[in-house]
Amino acid sequence: MARGTLAAETVQAARRARYETIRGTVVHLLAGLSTGRLDLTKPANHQQIAVAVTRLRRYLVETDEVPDPLSHELQACADAAEREGIAVDLLAPAGVIPALPVDIRRALTEPIIEVLAATATRARITVVAFATEVVVAIIADAQLAAPIAATHDDVQVAQDTEGGLWVQSRWTGLSGSPS
Amino acid sequence: MGPVPVDRPVRVALVEDTDVVVEGVRTWIADDPAGRAVIVAVAGSIEAVLDGPGRDADVLVLDLELDGVMVTERVAALSDAGFRVVVFSVHVEPLIVEAVMNAGACAFLDKRTERDHFVDTIVAVAHDEPAVTPSMAGGLLQAVRLSPREREALRYLFQGMDHVSIARRLRKPSGETISAYTAKQYIERARAKFAAAGRPCRSTFALLARCIEEGLIRPEEVEDYRSGQNGP
Numbered sequence A: 001m002a003r004g005t006l007a008a009e010t011v012q013a014a015r016r017a018r019y020e021t022i023r024g025t026v027v028h029l030l031a032g033l034s035t036g037r038l039d040l041t042k043p044a045n046h047q048q049i050a051v052a053v054t055r056l057r058r059y060l061v062e063t064d065e066v067p068d069p070l071s072h073e074l075q076a077c078a079d080a081a082e083r084e085g086i087a088v089d090l091l092a093p094a095g096v097i098p099a100l101p102v103d104i105r106r107a108l109t110e111p112i113i114e115v116l117a118a119t120a121t122r123a124r125i126t127v128v129a130f131a132t133e134v135v136v137a138i139i140a141d142a143q144l145a146a147p148i149a150a151t152h153d154d155v156q157v158a159q160d161t162e163g164g165l166w167v168q169s170r171w172t173g174l175s176g177s178p179s
Numbered sequence B: 001m002g003p004v005p006v007d008r009p010v011r012v013a014l015v016e017d018t019d020v021v022v023e024g025v026r027t028w029i030a031d032d033p034a035g036r037a038v039i040v041a042v043a044g045s046i047e048a049v050l051d052g053p054g055r056d057a058d059v060l061v062l063d064l065e066l067d068g069v070m071v072t073e074r075v076a077a078l079s080d081a082g083f084r085v086v087v088f089s090v091h092v093e094p095l096i097v098e099a100v101m102n103a104g105a106c107a108f109l110d111k112r113t114e115r116d117h118f119v120d121t122i123v124a125v126a127h128d129e130p131a132v133t134p135s136m137a138g139g140l141l142q143a144v145r146l147s148p149r150e151r152e153a154l155r156y157l158f159q160g161m162d163h164v165s166i167a168r169r170l171r172k173p174s175g176e177t178i179s180a181y182t183a184k185q186y187i188e189r190a191r192a193k194f195a196a197a198g199r200p201c202r203s204t205f206a207l208l209a210r211c212i213e214e215g216l217i218r219p220e221e222v223e224d225y226r227s228g229q230n231g232p
Helices: A002-035 A043-062 A069-083 A102-118 B019-030 B046-050 B072-080 B094-103 B115-126 B134-143 B148-159 B163-169 B180-197 B202-213 B219-226
Strands: A087-090 A119-130 A133-142 A155-160 A165-172 B010-015 B037-043 B059-062 B085-089 B107-110
Touching: A002 A043, A043 A069, A043 A102, A069 A087, A069 A102, A069 A119, A069 A133, A102 A119, A102 A133, A102 A155, A102 A165, A119 B134, A119 B148, A133 B148, A155 B163, B010 B019, B010 B046, B010 B115, B019 B037, B019 B115, B037 B046, B037 B115, B059 B072, B059 B115, B072 B085, B072 B094, B072 B202, B085 B094, B085 B115, B094 B107, B094 B134, B107 B115, B107 B134, B134 B148, B134 B180, B148 B163, B148 B180, B163 B180, B180 B202, B180 B219, B202 B219
Parallel strands: A087 A119, B010 B037, B010 B059, B059 B085, B085 B107
Antiparallel strands: A119 A133, A133 A165, A155 A165
C-alpha cells in the first residue's frame, strides 16, 4: 500500500504546485475582472491578460509526453498569440535541444510570452540549440513598457529596441559556451 | 559556366507547381527597380523546365515539393550538371536546408517569409557570390566549425536581424562598433567554410573561387576544410 500512498501523494503535490503557479497567474486577474476593478480598455491590462492566457496554455502542455517539450511549449505560446490575430512565424529549431527541466524551459519562454502579449501584428521566433546552450529569440513589432528581467539564474535575457524589438533568452549549461 | 555579366539581367527558370506562387515570383521580379532579373521558363516539373529555354537559365529556382512529392534528392544531379539551384520552399527545417545546401544548392529561400530576399539572392547566386538568407543561417550554424563571431552573426541572421542590427549586436569587447559590411563578411565566411567542407560540385567550386578572389577564405584553408582538418 505504501507505494500507492506515495503515488497519490506525488500526484497531490504536483496538483498543489500547479494550482499555486496558476493562482499567481490568473486568480487575481479573474478577481479583478469579476469585480470590474480591471479596466479592459487599458492596453496594459489587456496585455496582462494576454500573458496570463498564454502562460496557462503553456502550463497545460508542460506535462505532455513529447520528444521536444520546449518547441511544444513555444508552439502553444504561438497558437495563443495567433488567436489574438498576430502572425507568428515559429521556425523549426536549429540543432537538437537538450533535455531541460521545466523551470529552465519556463525561464526561456517567459520573455517570449511577454513580447507576444505586447506585439501588434507579427513576430518571428527562433531556437538555436547546442548541447550546453539554448537560445530562444523573438523579433516583433512590439513595444515594451519596461525591460524584461530574467527569472532564473541560469538564463540570461537580452533585448534591443532599435529598429523593431528583439529579445533573446539564453540558457548555458555547466560546461559553458560550446565554442 | 562563368558568372553572369553584371550588365545583363539574370535569366531565371522557375520549377513551381502552384499558380499563385508563380504569380508572386513574377511580381517580385517585375517590381525590382533595377530590372536585374527576367523569367525565361516556368513549369511544374524539372523535366518540363529543362526541355526548353529553361536549360540555358542562369539560375534554377526549385520548389522542393512538386505535386506532393519531395524532389530533394534531385538537387545533387542538377548541381553536378552545372545549374545554380536556388531552393524555394516551405520546408525550412534546418536539417533539410543543410542537406540541400550540401547537395550543391547555391541558396535557400523560405517561401513564406523571404520574398524580400528573393531578387537579391537570385542575383548574388548568378554572380557566384555567397548569398546567405536567414533560413540558410539555421542550417549552416550546426554544420561547420565556426569562430565565435561567425556563429554569433549567423545566429542573429537566423533570428531575423538585418546586417545593420547584427553589426550593432556584434560590438567588440572594447565597446567599439563594427560595420554592417564586417558583419556581412562574418556570414559570408561561414558560407565559404561550409562550401569548402561540403560535397565538391561545380556550383561550390565557382562559389569558392569567388570567395578566394574576395579574400573571404584562403586557398590553403579550403584544402584544410576539404580534408576535414577544420582549422580555426
